[in-house]
């Protein structure tokens with residue numbers, strides 16, 4: 001509804017060319033296969049390599065690590081386009097690979113860790129995942145029980161993770177484990193686990209309510225031995241600090257997914273209401289339909305304005321944890337409302353999987369849960385305004 005006021009005319013033109021080519025890539029390489037991937041429960045592994053070849057992965061990674069060093073807008077544009085097209089399941093895993101894991105390496109990793117993993121991630125040769133959640137610890141991350149105990153020239157890891165996006169495809173797992181199980185949050189460290197290591201096992205691809213094309217798995221570590229240089233940044237006990245530092249980007253990208261998922265739902269509804277007839281009129285002529293669509297468009301536009309302000313703050317290093325928590329809360333709750341209202345406009349057809357609106361609706365639900373639940377976002381915002 002409003003142009004992005006934070007971008008120059010040149011940046012807008014470059015981004016438009018980038019997204020045009022991505023749209024063509026989606027038409028050729030994703031759309032013809034997406035229904036089959038939804039049924040299979042995961043995308044074809046080759047899709048990551050193809051996206052890498054075209055420069056669509058980790059676009060803001062600097063050139064020295066194999067990227068193109070573009071602004072974050074290019075990386076976010078990939079999530080924008082795919083979310084708008086209704087590929088929510090794939091986006092759930094893609095954003096972990098392309099927006100969540102690279103900053104851990106760039107900001108917290110050693111030079112050797114960056115040089116090894118980032119070029120592989122940019123090309124799509126290595127798919128990345130992040131393993132924080134465990135069966136007994138989700139919102140309360142400091143309660144994780146996976147341990148990494150120092151043993152000679154490495155660490156021995158035991159435990160398990162659950163709900164891990166890209167769990168089936170991942171070659172790199174950024175793993176949260178306790179190097180000092182008695183020290184609470186201060187005992188948490190992050191490891192860069194090469195998933196070919198002995199002692200690493202993937203559980204089955206979990207059967208979800210939505211986001212079917214994204215693989216989500218349990219992972220098991222049975223005396224998994226990693227070298228000492230797999231410790232992120234080479235310092236023990238920094239895991240919690242590192243996670244808190246990088247969570248804003250995770251929540252920001254979920255905001256992108258939410259806003260453009262809602263825009264996509266609105267787009268398919270706008271088309272449908274002009275075609276479907278009832279009582280001698282297109283249903284788009286009923287006042288209720290017009291008001292519903294106006295309400296949805298207003299919700300998307302106001303969320304997008306907040307998102308753009310948060311992206312601009314992020315680029316300047318000024319995005320606060322409370323602002324991005326408010327963004328995640330606002331945009332993901334908004335997506336739920338918009339997807340639901342748009343589905344209603346389809347009547348019974350909206351409940352049929354054959355109609356894309358049904359996928360927008362089922363894919364939307366989990367955004368209020370992953371990356372920190374809406375309740376945890378409210379806690380974080382409340383803490384910042386109440387001072388405790």
Ligand SMILES: Cc1cc2nc3c(=O)[nH]c(=O)nc-3n(C[C@H](O)[C@H](O)[C@H](O)COP(=O)(O)OP(=O)(O)OC[C@H]3O[C@@H](n4cnc5c(N)ncnc54)[C@H](O)[C@@H]3O)c2cc1C
Nearest residue numbers: 130131132133137138139163164165369370371372373375
């Ligand atoms: C499809 C999918 C993909 C995911 N991908 C990943 C991934 O790649 N990596 C990863 O590590 N994790 C991933 N997760 C896990 C996700 O981040 C967690 O599910 C989420 O953080 C919530 O944790 P939980 O499921 O243990 O719920 P719980 O923490 O048990 O919460 C249960 C309920 O209690 C509420 N609650 C908890 N604490 C409080 C509180 N203090 N105040 C008020 N209410 C509270 C919650 O809001 C929720 O409503 C994924 C989950 C899903 C479903």
